[in-house]
Amino acid sequence: xxxxxxxxxxxxxxxxxxxxxxxxxxxxxxxxxxxxxxxxxxxxxxxxxxxxxxxxxxxxxxxxxxxxxxxxxxxxxxxxxxxxxxxxxxxxxxxxxxxxxxxxxxxxxxxxxxxxxxxxxxxxxxxxxxxxxxxxxxxxxxxxxxxxxxxxxxxxxxxxxxxxxxxxxxxxxxxxxxxxxxxxxxxxxxxxxxxxxxxxxxxxxxxxxxxxxxxxxxxxxxxxxxxxxxxxxxxxxxxxxxxxxxxxxxxxxxxxxxxxxxxxxxxxxxxxxxxxxxxxxxxxxxxxxxxxxxxxxxxxxxxxxxxxxxxxxxxxx
Amino acid sequence: xxxxxxxxxxxxxxxxxxxxxxxxxxxxxxxxxxxxxxxxxxxxxxxxxxxxxxxxxxxxxxxxxxxxxxxxxxxxxxxxxxxxxxxxxxxxxxxxxxxxxxxxxxxxxxxxxxxxxxxxxxxxxxxxxxxxxxxxxxxxxxxxxxxxxxxxxxxxxxxxxxxxxxxxxxxxxxxxxxxxxxxxxxxxxxxxxxxxxxxxxxxxxxxxxxxxxxxxxxxxxxxxxxxxxxxxxxxxxxxxxxxxxxxxxxxxxxxxxxxxxxxxxxxxxxxxxxxxxxxxxxxxxxxxxxxxxxxxxxxxxxxxxxxxxxxxxxxxxxxxxxxxxxxxxxxxxxxxxxxxxxxxxxxxxxxxxxxxxxxxxxxxxxxxxxxxxxxxxxxxxxxxxxxxxxxxxxxxxxxxxxxxxxxxxxxxxxxxxxxxxxxxxxxxxxxxxxxxxxxxxxxxxxxxxxxxxxxxxxxxxxxxxxxxxxxxxxxxxxxxxxxxxxxxxxxxxxxxxxxxxxxxxxxxxxxxxxxxxxxxxx
Numbered sequence: 001x002x003x004x005x006x007x008x009x010x011x012x013x014x015x016x017x018x019x020x021x022x023x024x025x026x027x028x029x030x031x032x033x034x035x036x037x038x039x040x041x042x043x044x045x046x047x048x049x050x051x052x053x054x055x056x057x058x059x060x061x062x063x064x065x066x067x068x069x070x071x072x073x074x075x076x077x078x079x080x081x082x083x084x085x086x087x088x089x090x091x092x093x094x095x096x097x098x099x100x101x102x103x104x105x106x107x108x109x110x111x112x113x114x115x116x117x118x119x120x121x122x123x124x125x126x127x128x129x130x131x132x133x134x135x136x137x138x139x140x141x142x143x144x145x146x147x148x149x150x151x152x153x154x155x156x157x158x159x160x161x162x163x164x165x166x167x168x169x170x171x172x173x174x175x176x177x178x179x180x181x182x183x184x185x186x187x188x189x190x191x192x193x194x195x196x197x198x199x200x201x202x203x204x205x206x207x208x209x210x211x212x213x214x215x216x217x218x219x220x221x222x223x224x225x226x227x228x229x230x231x232x233x234x235x236x237x238x239x240x241x242x243x244x245x246x247x248x249x250x251x252x253x254x255x256x257x258x259x260x261x262x263x264x265x266x267x268x269x270x271x272x273x274x275x276x277x278x279x280x281x282x283x284x285x286x287x288x289x290x291x292x293x294x295x296x297x298x299x300x301x302x303x304x305x306x307x308x309x310x311x312x313x314x315x316x317x
Numbered sequence: 318x319x320x321x322x323x324x325x326x327x328x329x330x331x332x333x334x335x336x337x338x339x340x341x342x343x344x345x346x347x348x349x350x351x352x353x354x355x356x357x358x359x360x361x362x363x364x365x366x367x368x369x370x371x372x373x374x375x376x377x378x379x380x381x382x383x384x385x386x387x388x389x390x391x392x393x394x395x396x397x398x399x400x401x402x403x404x405x406x407x408x409x410x411x412x413x414x415x416x417x418x419x420x421x422x423x424x425x426x427x428x429x430x431x432x433x434x435x436x437x438x439x440x441x442x443x444x445x446x447x448x449x450x451x452x453x454x455x456x457x458x459x460x461x462x463x464x465x466x467x468x469x470x471x472x473x474x475x476x477x478x479x480x481x482x483x484x485x486x487x488x489x490x491x492x493x494x495x496x497x498x499x500x501x502x503x504x505x506x507x508x509x510x511x512x513x514x515x516x517x518x519x520x521x522x523x524x525x526x527x528x529x530x531x532x533x534x535x536x537x538x539x540x541x542x543x544x545x546x547x548x549x550x551x552x553x554x555x556x557x558x559x560x561x562x563x564x565x566x567x568x569x570x571x572x573x574x575x576x577x578x579x580x581x582x583x584x585x586x587x588x589x590x591x592x593x594x595x596x597x598x599x600x601x602x603x604x605x606x607x608x609x610x611x612x613x614x615x616x617x618x619x620x621x622x623x624x625x626x627x628x629x630x631x632x633x634x635x636x637x638x639x640x641x642x643x644x645x646x647x648x649x650x651x652x653x654x655x656x657x658x659x660x661x662x663x664x665x666x667x668x669x670x671x672x673x674x675x676x677x678x679x680x681x682x683x684x685x686x687x688x689x690x691x692x693x694x695x696x697x698x699x700x701x702x703x704x705x706x707x708x709x710x711x712x713x714x715x716x717x718x719x720x721x722x723x724x725x726x727x728x729x730x731x732x733x734x735x736x737x738x739x740x741x742x743x744x745x746x747x748x749x750x751x752x753x754x755x756x757x758x759x760x761x762x763x764x765x766x767x768x769x770x771x772x773x774x775x776x777x778x779x780x781x782x783x784x785x786x787x788x789x790x791x792x793x794x795x796x797x798x799x800x801x802x803x804x805x806x807x808x809x810x811x812x813x814x815x816x817x818x819x820x821x822x823x824x825x826x827x828x829x830x831x832x833x834x835x836x837x838x839x
Contacts, residue, residue, distance in 0.1 A: 106705065109702070133708065134708040136708070137705065137706055137707060138708040141706065142706035148702065161707040164709040165709075222703070
């Protein structure tokens with residue numbers, strides 16, 4: 001492995017204190033020679049063994065997703081540690097977004113998708129009948145590629161979730177019975193927007209339509225909206241790919257802050273981004289298989305798989 | 318390197334301003350002739366009118382000749398490189414077909430009618446002339462191909478008017494046709510055609526031919542098209558307003574001692590009524606529209622929600638779609654007959670306002686369903702995903718995100734539907750109408766009464782027959798009874814109907830604008 005191939009230098013921007021585990025463990029089996037052809041490589045179980053400090057937040061076991069005849073992801077078993085940033089990288093169509101959407105069962109919304117295997121959040125199996133989707137999605141929030149605020153006021157966007165879940169009561173009936181919770185709502189709006197680093201920009205125009213914000217502000221508003229329902233896990237599906245560099249860097253800073261309290265799982269196409277902000281990285285490659293999973297520094301500096309190295313250094317994908 | 322494409326065009330073109338001014342003048346004169354001819358056709362300007370001692374037809378002819386000569390000049394100036402233009406190598410297929418067809422018809426008519434030769438002679442000659450003209454236009458460079466035929470046509474027709482070959486008393490009775498064409502119709506129509514044909518190349522010339530010229534030409538034609546649609550609307554409304562206004566304002570008093578508007582505020586017949594009015598019909602129409610909307614909108618929107626949000630795309634939704642489209646295209650008299658045979662016997666055996674509301678509601682239903690469905694489908698899926706990802710249930714998502722975002726579209730559908738049902742005459746005639754000139758107004762709100770037997774709520778006003786504006790207008794026109802001055806009464810009713818429908822539109826458009834503003838930037 002030559003030095004020139006490794007462009008991303010994770011240590012440049014991330015502070016080591018944020019890490020839950022900072023020791024890069026070389027899980028590469030000794031004496032393993034990678035084959036020349038990209039698809040002929042054998043994937044070793046050791047490559048996806050990741051030792052981390054702390055507890056697992058989300059665990060999947062032998063997770064398979066089919067879209068009709070198309071086998072989108074194959075036998076994914078992974079443990080995601082809590083209060084950290086996990087990056088999912090890989091070329092287009094490798095199933096990383098599909099995997100992400102399994103974690104809060106958003107794939108249920110696609111009729112053609114069938115899901116086998118197990119996903120556990122806090123050791124509770126969610127891929128079975130009787131799972132409470134409302135509770136699950138309150139606990140596992142999601143952020144999409146395109147900022148998608150509702151065409152409502154900024155305030156209404158933030159309080160949307162709590163209001164629908166009955167945590168904040170507004171409206172005629174509540175007002176009539178003296179249970180109006182406007183102060184509570186205002187507090188929640190301010191706290192969520194501050195957490196999303198948006199408060200200073202919108203504090204004086206909370207009643208403006210959310211669509212009048214810029215793309216980066218909209219995405220941070222979506223983060224605030226997601227934080228307002230107080231999730232444990234936040235899934236992000238390429239949250240910065242539609243944004244300009246400055247907005248992207250704001251979102252990245254935000255993600256690092258969020259990782260102190262929340263478990264963040266982020267899909268990204270941008271390998272520098274993954275190297276900068278993530279604690280551990282999972283690499284999906286063509287065919288929907290998880291090839292390597294481990295500490296970010298190790299993945300980027302010393303990957304076990306030749307294909308992963310080729311992908312990271314830009315030889316394909 | 319620009320020679321590679323065979324043309325040398327400067328980035329900023331310096332055509333002489335005289336050329337541009339002449340082409341603008343030609344376009345303007347052509348448009349004036351166009352408007353004047355329509356006015357002449359509708360007899361707004363009488364055929365005997367004179368301007369500075371020149372008769373109307375001579376004036377039209379003069380205009381055509383002037384425009385034609387200008388266009389010929391433009392073409393020649395461009396061809397002889399007096400001005401720099403960028404014509405393409407061919408006159409174009411559109412111009413070729415237009416001029417070819419004109420030549421075919423013109424030559425055919427002259428040979429067959431003026432010279433009186435039979436089909437064997439005129440058909441080949443006409444086809445030959447058309448084909449030759451089209452070929453010449455295609456073959457010639459654009460500045461010649463587009464301008465010369467148009468100019469020749471305009472000058473020829475204009476000269477025919479000026480030299481009284483076609484004068485005010487000119488009548489043309491084709492030999493094989495039992496019809497005769499008089500100058501008051503033929504002259505304006507010919508002028509309209511020629512002015513369009515000649516203004517087109519003038520517009521092309523003003524931008525120096527080529528692709529920019531064709532763009533300007535198309536812009537002119539589309540502009541005239543749009544202007545014509547607007548003109549038709551304005552003409553219709555002005556005409557009805559002018560005819561109806563005297564009756565509408567009959568006895569109108571606005572003063573300190575009170576406000577009186579007899580035509581709108583009086584019932585249609587009665588002992589003490591000096592000026593019969595249309596108040597019962599206005600209220601009847603208003604109740605019809607309100608009732609039908611109240612009946613159809615919740616049903617239609619609900620069905621649209623079910624079909625888009627809940628039902629699987631498949632056989633069932635397709636059948637509903639076909640049924641909806643079929644219902645929408647069903648003639649209104651069929652709805653009326655259904656109401657008469659099915660609804661009327663079940664609601665008190667007499668024609669009633671309630672039956673009218675139901676029948677019009679049935680008619681409104683498919684349009685509300687179709688447009689609501691489109692509106693709901695067009696709500697971005699991102700909103701649904703975002704809401705689902707927050708753990709919000711599907712019904713709550715529909716209620717707080719999908720429906721608010723689709724309200725403008727739904728309102729548009731209701732506006733269109735109300736426009737149709739407010740003016741519907743046939744079903745009302747069958748299921749609702751009693752006396753066309755009632756002496757009392759339907760008192761719907763005041764007639765609700767509670768009873769101890771099912772259905773517990775009754776409303777006599779809904780179950781008696783009522784009048785409506787289109788029905789009253791129809792009755793006035795056909796029977797001519799009720800009012801002393803039948804025609805004025807009819808026009809007054811028509812104007813009131815128009816105003817009522819337009820005010821429903823205004824309400825709908827204001828509602829839609831309000832919700833649109835709420836959804837987008839404030």
